[in-house]
Amino acid sequence: MRRIPSLRTALTAAATAFAALGLTVTGAGGASAATPLPAHVFAPYFESWTGESPAAKAAESGAGHLTMAFIQTATKGSCTPLWNGSTSMPISPATFGSDIKTIQARGGDVIPSFGGYTADTTGTEIADSCTDVQQIAAAYEKVVTTYDISRLDMDIEVDALDNTAGIDRRNKAIKRVQDWAAANGRKLDISYTLPTTTRGLAADAVALLKNAVSNGTKVDVVNLMTFDYYDNAAHDMAKDTETAAQGLHDQLARLYPDKNDAQLWGMIGVTEMPGVDDFGPAETFTLAHARQVYAWATAKKINTLSFWALQRDNGSCPGGPAADHCSGIEQQTWDFTRIFAPFTSGSSTPQNDFSVTAAPAAGSVTAGGTATTTIRTAVTAGAPQKVDLTVSGVPAGVTASLSPGSVTAGGSSTLTLTTTTAAAASGTHHITVTGTGPSGRHTATYDLTVTGGSGGRCTAAPWAAGAVYTAGQEVSHQGHTWKAKWWTTGEEPGTTGEWGVWQDLGSC
Secondary structure (H helix, E strand, O other): OOOOOOOOOOHHHHOOOOOOOOOOOOOOOOOOOOOOOOOOOEOOOOOOOOOOOOHHHHHHOOOEEEEEEEEEEOOOOOOOOOOOOOOOOOOOOOOOOHHHHHHHHOOOOOEEEEEEHHHHHHOOOHHOOOOHHHHHHHHHHHHHHHOOEEEEOOOOOHHHHOOOHHHHHHHHHHHHHHHHHHHHOOOEEEEEEEOEEEOOOHHOOOOOOHHHOOOOOOOOOOEOOOOOOHHHHEEEEOHHHHHHHHHHHHHHHHHHHOOHHHHHHHEEEEOOOOOOEEOOOOOOOOOOHHHHHHHHHHHHHOOEEEEOOOOOOOOOOOOOOOOOOOOOOOOOOOOOHHHHHHHOOOOOOOOOEEEEEOOOEEEEEEOOOOOEEEEEEEEEOOOEEEEEEEEOOOOOOEEEEEOEEEEOOEEEEEEEEOOOOOOOOOOOEEEEEEEOOOEEEEEEEEEEEEOOOOOOOOOOOOOOOOEOOOOOOOEOOOOOEEEOHHHEEEOOOOOOOOOEEEEEEEEO
C-alpha cells in the first residue's frame, strides 16, 4: 500500500545479527487447525504502527476481520520478521497476541500482511531481504503458529515486483509452508496483494503469478489495489474497480485453465482507498462508489473486499489530501466500514447504530472564560438507542460538563468548557467526546483554543532539527510538548500528522 510512514531505517543492525536463530520449519508441532476465513470476507487494513489496539478498533468500527499491515525485516539482509520492521515489535504473543485472540473469540480473525510499499522499496520485504528459502518459510510458519491464523497476505509492489530472485524465493518458501500445513492438517490460504491498471495486472505482476504456478505454489486470492493509478486520466473509481477485476479474471483464466468462472471470481479480492488517494482529487473513491462496489462484489461473489485503511474511515479532514488518519472527504466515522461490513459471509447490517458530532467543532476563549458546543447524535441504522456521553483530553485549568450526560440517539447535549486564568495553558487543546451505546462507540473532537493563559510552561528541551530522538523522548516546540514514537531526526513536530513520528502531548 502507498500510505506508509517512513520506517525506522536507522534501527541498529546489531539487533538483527541473529536473524535466523530459532526459525526452522520443523514439520511438527504448533499446527493446530485454525478456523478458516469465510468464503467472502471484508477485511480492511489496520495500520499497526499507530499504537492503537486492533481489537478495540475492530469493535468500535464493526469490522470483524482485519488485514494487519505490515511485517518486514529491520534491515536489508535480515531474515527476522518484525511488525513494521521494528525490533521492539517481534512476532510473539506479546505483540498483538491478546488483541488477535480477542478478535478471534468474537468470531473474526486477522490476516497478517508481509511487505508493503516501504518494505518493497527498501529491500526489507522478507523474501527480498533474506536469501535463504528455508528461513523465509520459517518466518511464515512463525507468524502462522504464533497467532493461529489461516491466511497470510503478500503485499508486493514497486521494486519488489522487479526482484525476480525475491519472487522465486518467496514462492518456493510459500510452497514449503503450504506442504507443512497440509501435512499437519492446517488450513492455510495465501493472498497476493498487487497494484493494478484499470484493465488488470501489469506484466510484472502476471509474471509473479506465473512463477507461483511454475513452483507449484497455490495462490488462493489475488487482491487488487484499485487506487493510485497515476495515469493522469479521468476516473470513475467504482467502474475502474469492475474493469480491473474483469481484466484480472481473464488473466487468471489463462493461468488456471481448469477453473470455472465461479472459481475464478472466488480468487479475486479488491482493496479500495476511501476518499482521496495519493494521486489526488482526480482519484476520489466516494461513498456512492463504495455502495456500487459492494453490490458488484456481492453479485460476482468475489473472495475479499478491503480498503486502506481502517484509521482513514472518518471525515476529519474534508477537502484535504490523502492522509493516514482521514479520508479527505465529507463523511461520518466508519461510513465505509458500514457499507462493506455485510460482505462477510453470514453477517448482516447492524440493527442499530448512531453517530456523534460537535457543532461547532472548534472555538476560542480567553483564559477565565467559557466556551460551549452542541454535541449532536443521529440514528445511522435501525432504531434509536441510549447513548452515554463522556469527555476526555481536557487539559489542566479547564473543566468540562455535559448536559445531559446521556441522550437517546437523535438527541443533543451541551458541552461547556470553563477555563481559569492561572492554570489554563495558551494553545489549542484537542478534546474528545465519546458516545457509548449497545452497538459500540463513536467519537467527536472539539478543538479549544485558549488565549491569555499563564499555566503549563514548557519544561521539555526545545526540538533541534539536527538532533537524533528515540522512542519516548519528549521535546517542546511551538508551545506544545511532543513525544517521539520511534527513532527520528529532522522531522519537525507538528508536520508529521496525527499518525506520524511525533505525538502531541498538548500545549505547555
